[in-house]
Amino acid sequence: MNEHESSSALLKAAGLRATQPRLRVLSILEDSTYPLSVADIASMLKRPSVDQVTVYRTLETFVQAGIVQHLELHQGRSYFELATREHHHHLVCRSCGRVEDVEGCEMDSMEKKVVKKSKHFSTVSSHALEFFGDCKTCVQTR
């Protein structure tokens, strides 16, 4: 399946019309291996360009349809990534806000411990975990 086909299949499955901005924003998210901000996505959309307001509205539609996840990772900055990605965590640079995906998760045993210790909860169904540090670029330019 090429990019265009998989993006339009995703839109169709979500019950959304496959407009050009939607297809282009979605294929950028499909290609990315880390979460992107509205500005990141807008800067990747050239010829013809798509303004940030349109990118933002398109992302909102995707979030409502459940195909894209909205993340707030660094000082309230918003990032977006495909909701269909496998469960993973994020590593965030506390200086510049660069975000990297951290594949794999070893929190299953932690979830069991959390439930065991809890007074009021009998199950844990999900979790979110972010790591904060300094990226190599920020360390070098310091």
Ligand SMILES: [Zn+2]
């Ligand atoms: Zn950095």
Ligand SMILES: [Zn+2]
């Ligand atoms: Zn991610």
Ligand SMILES: [Zn+2]
């Ligand atoms: Zn996890």
